[in-house]
Amino acid sequence: MHFEFASDQIQGKRAAQEDSLGALILVPGNAPSGERQRSGRAEELVLVVADGMGGHVGGRIASSVSLQSFLDTVDGTRGDWQDRLEQALLNANEALRIQTDMDPDLVGMGSTLVGSILNQNGLGWVSVGDSGLYLCRGGELLRLNEDHSFGYYLDQQARDGIIAPEVAALDRRRNQLFHALLGDPLDHYERFRGFRLLRDGDLVLLASDGLKTLADDQIAEVLSSDATAPVEVLVRRLLGAVEAANFARQDNTSLILVRVREPNPEPERTQVPARALDWSTETPTTQPPRSTATAPAPTVSAPVPSPVPEFDGFDTPTTRVPPPPPSAPSTPPPQPSMPQPPQLPAGPPPALLQPTGGPAARAAGNYPARPAAPAATPGLTAPAQPPADQPSRSGRALLIAVLAAAALAIVASLMWRIWPR
Numbered sequence: 001m002h003f004e005f006a007s008d009q010i011q012g013k014r015a016a017q018e019d020s021l022g023a024l025i026l027v028p029g030n031a032p033s034g035e036r037q038r039s040g041r042a043e044e045l046v047l048v049v050a051d052g053m054g055g056h057v058g059g060r061i062a063s064s065v066s067l068q069s070f071l072d073t074v075d076g077t078r079g080d081w082q083d084r085l086e087q088a089l090l091n092a093n094e095a096l097r098i099q100t101d102m103d104p105d106l107v108g109m110g111s112t113l114v115g116s117i118l119n120q121n122g123l124g125w126v127s128v129g130d131s132g133l134y135l136c137r138g139g140e141l142l143r144l145n146e147d148h149s150f151g152y153y154l155d156q157q158a159r160d161g162i163i164a165p166e167v168a169a170l171d172r173r174r175n176q177l178f179h180a181l182l183g184d185p186l187d188h189y190e191r192f193r194g195f196r197l198l199r200d201g202d203l204v205l206l207a208s209d210g211l212k213t214l215a216d217d218q219i220a221e222v223l224s225s226d227a228t229a230p231v232e233v234l235v236r237r238l239l240g241a242v243e244a245a246n247f248a249r250q251d252n253t254s255l256i257l258v259r260v261r262e263p264n265p266e267p268e269r270t271q272v273p274a275r276a277l278d279w280s281t282e283t284p285t286t287q288p289p290r291s292t293a294t295a296p297a298p299t300v301s302a303p304v305p306s307p308v309p310e311f312d313g314f315d316t317p318t319t320r321v322p323p324p325p326p327s328a329p330s331t332p333p334p335q336p337s338m339p340q341p342p343q344l345p346a347g348p349p350p351a352l353l354q355p356t357g358g359p360a361a362r363a364a365g366n367y368p369a370r371p372a373a374p375a376a377t378p379g380l381t382a383p384a385q386p387p388a389d390q391p392s393r394s395g396r397a398l399l400i401a402v403l404a405a406a407a408l409a410i411v412a413s414l415m416w417r418i419w420p421r
Helices: 055-076 081-102 150-159 165-170 209-213 216-223 231-245 267-271 359-364 393-418
Strands: 002-010 019-025 035-037 040-042 045-053 110-119 122-128 132-137 140-143 203-207 253-261 308-310 318-320
Touching: 002 019, 002 045, 002 231, 019 040, 019 055, 019 253, 045 055, 045 203, 045 253, 055 081, 055 110, 081 110, 081 122, 110 132, 110 203, 122 132, 132 209, 132 216, 140 216, 150 165, 203 209, 203 216, 209 231, 209 253, 216 231, 231 253
Parallel strands: none
Antiparallel strands: 002 040, 002 253, 019 035, 019 045, 045 110, 110 122, 132 140, 132 203, 203 253, 308 318
């Protein structure tokens, strides 16, 4: 299996380009360093997209520093991919802290980051923020990583019928984040969960949030329009579709697209209709792909499937137990063509990052910076806090007591003066 990849970016309607992207082609044999390119072909590579925030200067520096630190860590370490990717993400966050300590004007800058590894085991990743990692297969698009933006929360509310889709689409807070790299201790990030199996012809896409101008079906249509087109052509077409939308506040958009190629793909994989693909077999695993050789048909009834781990976006893994298959089905049950998007946990969302920081951050206005409060514990709902300009219950009781005492003192003074002696 090998991977053909290409990357490109547009500035959109922003005054500067604040995204950074990069690819590290790993050298076989555990060589001390790898090769970094914007396009090419490899059998093992690491891809990163980072979206900076904190003003024109701060955003550009934040994304660049985060990306370079991430790739340097991966390139300079060996061992388990979970440790390598998660340590690279933590080091990228630490690099931002060091940068802001050196230049106080950059306090408040931050960056999203999605980093992935593609090799013979499949696809693995870590991420924080709203930059996306997508898999396109059979004309359908699936977002793989978590989305830590307020826009995702609004869209979930619209899907549940709580708010109108138009309200969710027009809310100006859509780009605000719950989690990002800020140089502070990370309260949450998406950890490495193992490798997801890949197939010949799969397209893997890393993108900054500027791509959200297009709907998922529009992205899938562009990527599936020509199976023989080079990935460089598909990247240009996708960015062209973003520009053609002519969105008034179009953000920077950065893309890395990878096509999976197998020299001799197995016939079973190429002859199965796209709509019959079984996504349930693509659950994350830390083991290499198993052989797909056809086994003899069993003569006993199928056992009840074991629980399958699922991840709900913000919280810890939950468990879903699939229903047992019927003993003698008359017709085969339909296979889902695409799993449902992850659901948000019950209760209020985590606290949004607040725009506090140095001059660069204040000049940016709506760019998030330091988190206002740590994220709520999964499964628990934090008690409601009174607004900052409103006294608490104990404060109100004390205020009433003071006012009552003052009133009694005034009445006593008046009675002392007018009472006949």
